[in-house]
Amino acid sequence: MLDDVGLRMMELGGRGYCCSQILMLLALDEMGRENPDLVRASAGLCNGIGDCSGPCGVLTGAACLLALHGAKGTDFEESDDRLPLMLEQLRTWFTDQVAGQFGGVACADILEGECGGPNPERCGGLVADAYARVREILVENGIDPSEGREA
Numbered sequence: 001m002l003d004d005v006g007l008r009m010m011e012l013g014g015r016g017y018c019c020s021q022i023l024m025l026l027a028l029d030e031m032g033r034e035n036p037d038l039v040r041a042s043a044g045l046c047n048g049i050g051d052c053s054g055p056c057g058v059l060t061g062a063a064c065l066l067a068l069h070g071a072k073g074t075d076f077e078e079s080d081d082r083l084p085l086m087l088e089q090l091r092t093w094f095t096d097q098v099a100g101q102f103g104g105v106a107c108a109d110i111l112e113g114e115c116g117g118p119n120p121e122r123c124g125g126l127v128a129d130a131y132a133r134v135r136e137i138l139v140e141n142g143i144d145p146s147e148g149r150e151a
Contacts, residue, residue: 009127018046019127020061026131027065031148048107052115056107058123059094062130063087069143077149082141089137094130 005026012022017039024042028035045061048054066087070080095105102109110122135145 005131006124006128009124013124018043018057019123020045020057020064022127023058023061023065023131023134024068027068027134027145030146032146033148047115052107052111052113054106056094056098056105056110056126058126058130059091059098059105062090062094062134065131065134066090066137069138069145069149073149080143082143086137086141090130090133093133097129098126 008026008029009022012025017025020042021039024039028038042061042064044050045057045064048056049060054060066083070083070086072079098105098110102112104110108115110126138145
């Protein structure tokens with residue numbers, strides 16, 4: 001049985017969004033925000049940065065979610081000192097989860113060379129797990145995922 005996040009993921013996937021875009025849209029939904037420019041920019045991470053040879057868009061998209069909450073975005077703010085550690089936690093978790101199962105963290109590894117679009121069975125679970133892990137990392141570091149940095 002799917003929860004609300006799972007249903008939203010299926011809806012977004014059905015509308016043609018890729019894994020990194022789905023992660024970004026879930027985060028923006030949780031913050032009550034819209035940012036089509038950011039969603040479009042997230043598409044650059046799709047399919048292993050385009051040709052399936054790069055890192056999985058779930059990993060890079062999830063890293064962007066952490067940066068959304070912790071990176072410098074204006075001249076008047078500083079990057080959160082916890083961001084490098086949060087990114088390391090994500091990378092370690094993802095590598096432990098994925099590399100053992102699929103032999104690597106590249107899109108091609110996960111899709112076994114069947115590139116051209118996400119595999120709902122493989123990618124859907126990774127997106128859901130990564131979104132949950134990003135939220136855990138944020139909460140563990142005292143950051144509320146529903147609160148974005150001030151614009």
